[in-house]
Amino acid sequence: MEWLETCRKVYNYALRERKDWVNSRKCSINACSLQSESIIPADALYPNYYRQKKALTEAKKTNPGLKAVHSQVLQDVIGRVDAAFAAMKQRGHGFPRFKKFGQFKSFLFPQVDNDAIVESQIKLPKLGKVAINLHRPIPEGFRVKTARIVRKASGWYVALAIQADVSVPEPMPHGHALGIDVGLEYFLSTSEGEQVKRPRFFNQLHRKLKLLQRRLKNKEKGSSNRRKLNRKIGRVHEKIAHCRSDFHFKLAHHLCDHAGMIFVEDLDFRVMAKGMSGQHTLDAGLGQFVNQILPWVCWKRDVYYGKVDPNGTSQECPDCGAVVKKDLSVRGHHCAECGSTKPRDVASGQVIRSRGLSAAVGYAAKENVCGDGLAGALPSQVSLKQKLES
Numbered sequence: 406m407e408w409l410e411t412c413r414k415v416y417n418y419a420l421r422e423r424k425d426w427v428n429s430r431k432c433s434i435n436a437c438s439l440q441s442e443s444i445i446p447a448d449a450l451y452p453n454y455y456r457q458k459k460a461l462t463e464a465k466k467t468n469p470g471l472k473a474v475h476s477q478v479l480q481d482v483i484g485r486v487d488a489a490f491a492a493m494k495q496r497g498h499g500f501p502r503f504k505k506f507g508q509f510k511s512f513l514f515p516q517v518d519n520d521a522i523v524e525s526q527i528k529l530p531k532l533g534k535v536a537i538n539l540h541r542p543i544p545e546g547f548r549v550k551t552a553r554i555v556r557k558a559s560g561w562y563v564a565l566a567i568q569a570d571v572s573v574p575e576p577m578p579h580g581h582a583l584g585i586d587v588g589l590e591y592f593l594s595t596s597e598g599e600q601v602k603r604p605r606f607f608n609q610l611h612r613k614l615k616l617l618q619r620r621l622k623n624k625e626k627g628s629s630n631r632r633k634l635n636r637k638i639g640r641v642h643e644k645i646a647h648c649r650s651d652f653h654f655k656l657a658h659h660l661c662d663h664a665g666m667i668f669v670e671d672l673d674f675r676v677m678a679k680g681m682s683g684q685h686t687l688d689a690g691l692g693q694f695v696n697q698i699l700p701w702v703c704w705k706r707d708v709y710y711g712k713v714d715p716n717g718t719s720q721e722c723p724d725c726g727a728v729v730k731k732d733l734s735v736r737g738h739h740c741a742e743c744g745s746t747k748p749r750d751v752a753s754g755q756v757i758r759s760r761g762l763s764a765a766v767g768y769a770a771k772e773n774v775c776g777d778g779l780a781g782a783l784p785s786q787v788s789l790k791q792k793l794e795s
């Protein structure tokens with residue numbers, strides 16, 4: 406659709422503007438680089454969100470293409486550039502990249518309300534009524550806030566973000582505690598001794614993907630066969646993503662079936678992904694599972710979710726606390742002090758469980774003293790999940 410292309414151009418333009426500004430401030434005053442130098446007047450202000458938004462309104466007067474797209478949708482694109490820069494500064498993400506043709510896959514209507522949805526149609530500004538397949542009704546008491554239009558290999562989707570003005574109490578530490586160790590040999594191991602393997606269907610689908618990607622080399626650029634093959638590859642990617650999230654949700658619910666508290670290690674999965682085992686960690690989507698799906702399911706199921714210090718969880722004996730040094734190749738835990746023997750990851754899971762428990766007990770004690778003013782002690786991610794995407 407043309408809207409995506411217009412959005413992409415606006416995104417790249419806004420990014421170019423910021424990049425030029427940043428580059429123009431790099432060189433020292435009395436020496437210019439030999440290759441190139443972007444020259445921007447010294448008093449030019451940084452093109453921030455508000456300035457770029459204003460410039461957009463101006464640009465519309467001369468560029469009819471911009472008028473075809475709803476103004477709030479384009480403003481949201483500027484917001485995305487802004488967010489990319491903020492993520493770079495605050496979270497150490499990389500410098501935002503330009504989007505190539507076809508890489509811009511969604512746009513957002515920031516203001517949609519409940520009236521927009523009538524039976525199986527959604528009324529969107531400028532686009533008019535669009536037939537949709539509403540997978541589940543908007544729950545009672547929720548208001549529709551935004552609608553994101555997403556292009557996927559299998560078609561177009563509308564993702565509605567809905568919000569309710571009720572405060573849901575955070576789950577308190579209670580009941581049975583479960584420590585979870587994630588890894589590569591097993592997807593995860595619990596302190597109960599349960600070990601879950603990486604599902605096999607990923608391998609099959611990845612083989613299929615590799616095969617299709619190899620075939621892509623023989624196809625001429627721009628040919629219709631290439632385009633068809635690319636669409637096919639897209640659908641396999643989508644299938645993998647679906648299977649993965651289905652597996653993640655089932656697993657998270659399974660863990661919640663047997664626990665009142667779940668503890669995981671506070672790991673930085675981006676660092677793990679950069680290591681040699683990167684391909685596998687990313688495949689299995691460990692970070693997504695631990696940081697998004699599991700806390701979300703826990704919150705829904707009233708299970709307390711906590712993170713613990715990950716340092717040395719695999720080097721400690723869960724039964725006596727002695728340090729048992731072992732490198733990655735050692736798969737079993739054998740304690741010389743107390744004679745405890747168990748699989749390595751299960752031992753880590755038990756260490757995580759006891760660390761979590763001591764933190765949670767402290768938390769519960771404080772909570773009793775000071776009432777409810779302790780939101781900061783909880784993982785903030787959980788509270789943000791009041792936003793439901795359907």
Ligand SMILES: [Zn+2]
Pocket residue numbers: 722723724725726727740741742743744745
């Ligand atoms: Zn021991």
